[in-house]
Amino acid sequence: MGIFGKGKSREEKAAKIAEQMASGKGFYGRMTRATLASEDYAKLQQSLGAYHSGATAQQLLAMGAPTVPAVVVSISDTGKMVNFDPVVDLVLQLTGVTADPIRLQTLVSKLRIPRAGDQILLIADPANPGGYLYAGDGTTP
Numbered sequence: 114m115g116i117f118g119k120g121k122s123r124e125e126k127a128a129k130i131a132e133q134m135a136s137g138k139g140f141y142g143r144m145t146r147a148t149l150a151s152e153d154y155a156k157l158q159q160s161l162g163a164y165h166s167g168a169t170a171q172q173l174l175a176m177g178a179p180t181v182p183a184v185v186v187s188i189s190d191t192g193k194m195v196n197f198d199p200v201v202d203l204v205l206q207l208t209g210v211t212a213d214p215i216r217l218q219t220l221v222s223k224l225r226i227p228r229a230g231d232q233i234l235l236i237a238d239p240a241n242p243g244g245y246l247y248a249g250d251g252t253t254p
Contacts, residue, residue, distance in 0.1 A: 156193065180234040180248055182208040183215070185227045191218065198223050203247070208232070219247035 133139035135158050137146045146154060183205040193200040198220055205215045215235075227233050227250065238244035 180236055181245065183233055183235050183245075184208060185229050185231045185233060186214055187229055188227060195220050199226070201226070203227070205233070205235070205245075207235075215245060217245060217247060221247065222249075225250060 133142040134145045186204040203217045234248040235245040
């Protein structure tokens, strides 16, 4: 029943509430939609999407998914924050490929914000064929 701590963890409960807020379903979702303007609600959905893509990239790395090296061409701040970490717009060039630069909006750690010229790792996005997820600089586990 969860009366004595055998229920869901705090992280699981928080993830469920965040999912309800982003989807507009459930009590938290309806209250969020009712109290936020449409453009603010869209920003919330984008921020939660960036958060979920970061979590997905870490899960794929843990499963041993192949990474693709890329070089940061430019980086700009979106003004959005998730858990005090910034969401940034990255323009990336795949290493060894002469294709057009890739544009990516992602959550990065404020302790490891990439700079122009830094090499980072990408993972192919399973939910978006032809898309990529930011996987960090390869120095953190």
